[in-house]
Amino acid sequence: MTPNSSTSEALAPGVDTPGVDTPGVNEAATATPEEVDAPKRIASTWEIARTFNEISLSSFGGGLSAWSREMVVARRKWMDDPEFLSALTICRILPGANQVNMAVFVGTKLNGIRGAGAALAGLIAMPTVLLMGIAALYAAFQHSHAVQHVLSGFAAAAVAMTFQMVWKTGRTTLTSIVPLLLFAATFVLSGLLRWPLWCTLLITAPFGIAWAWRRAHRRDAARAAS
């Protein structure tokens, strides 16, 4: 489940969220010097697909990024840590599921469009087939009381994992009044008033970006003045 405990601990929490440069992630960049040397750059489509299939099937919940790093950086040596982490950040900024984006990014770097396709297929093919099997079973047994009770337990755990993610990422990002207000406004619009996503983003995103932009400029000005 969790390879290489120290680095996976550092990478696992909050990695599915954009813009959260947790200290743990930065530690991971420096903590493993033995893995940084000479990333190799070419891989066959089969090797790429097999690697991402392994990443996908051996991870669960928030552990995917940790496994990606373990395989891509430590074992296959396809990227070094700074490269991997900056790619992760890019993939968080771009729309889409972060893990899917990351697979496409790594695959592209290794073998162009064929590498991207191989990584994507490796990442999602087996889990999709597995989920369709579960979906068929669910359709047959969803009214069984035993299944309902087990699933309600799973649902509690899944919601708890979501709240844990809010807690972990919130602690590092909601550090002043403006981000707190943005967070609260987004929650109210999306969670309570049930606005469509694009309406919510249309209202909140410009404020967020303008705030971060002005803050960066003020920091630069302060640095220049001192």
Place this chain on the structure above:
Amino acid sequence: MTLTLALQLCSVFGITSLLAFGGGNAVIPAFERLTVEVYHWLTPQQFTDSFAIAQAAPGPSTLIVSLLGYRAAGVWGALIATAAMVVPTGLIVYGIAKVWDKGHGEKPFRHAFQDGLAPITVGLILAGGVIVARHAESNWIQVALTVAATLVLCATKINPLIVAISCGVIGYVVSA
């Protein structure tokens, strides 16, 4: 499956994926609104069950789209939903990966974009959790289990799979 349904699946998952800033969990509120309230492909209970299954199964949890697509239109629905979710954004990432190099890495707008969207993403993730929790059978056992699991996950470094299995077992034993 009708052409209309196929196009609906493409638009629901394709368009939503392009707004998925902040990863898969940030679009849970949007998926719930569209698949349950707008198109009625699932009941609220089925949506919550799908969320729980996708979180517990191996692979990216964004593959909840396979389950939602399956409920809408069987195996083809699952394949269309999954493709609509990953192909458009995959092409964007492919384009960016092609042109990206280290010189572009420190542009100030990138940081403003990233830092400015972060609190919004946290809000969207919380909204997703709350929506799913409200759908779940709201008895006190469910609430207590959710609170306990949240506390355990936040306070310890326990493997979430252990928490999920424990919750499944407790859910079975307590309600049986």
